[in-house]
Amino acid sequence: MLRYMGATDDSTVILTTVHDSQLVDDIPVEKLQIHDVPVDIICTPTQVIFTNTTIPKPQGIYWEKLSPEKLGQIRVLRELKARIEQEMGTKLPCGPPVKLPQASKQEGLECKREGR
Known part of the structure; x- marks a missing residue:
């Protein structure tokens, strides 16, 4: 969506924060899908990792x-x-059409927010 709005482009640095225990050594490129956004910098409570990724960023909404x-x-x-x-x-x-996993469904649930 940000690409569509012109707010990001290929030079936009993508940063994420995770806990150290969530780090993995590598994600195989063949597991990535066209809409997955490669991360340039990972910040944990104990370190900052520059991934030096060459994986292209998504070009829009697919x-x-x-x-x-x-x-x-x-x-x-x-x-x-x-x-x-x-x-x-x-x-x-x-x-x-796809059948979504049960955890993704929210049938019968209502979200009541104050003022709405």
């Missing part, structure tokens, strides 16, 4: 990878997709 079910869970993407489709006057692609 609508063809988003299933209707997943898109249904992410309101900001649904709204952005609708806005782009309206501006372009055409439908954007959508990924194939």
Whole structure:
């Protein structure tokens, strides 16, 4: 989304924070998907790691990878997709339907926030 808005580009440094116990030596490149964002700097409570990654950053939103079910869970993407489709006057692609894992479903749950 940030790429689409022009807020990031290939030179944007991606930094994350994790606990030392969450570090792994390597993530095989073949396990990464087109939408995965490679991290340039990892900060833990005890160290700062510069990954020197050469893995390319995503170039935008890959609508063809988003299933209707997943898109249904992410309101900001649904709204952005609708806005782009309206501006372009055409439908954007959508990924194939998938059955989401049970943990991802929130059927019957209501989120009640003060003031809403």
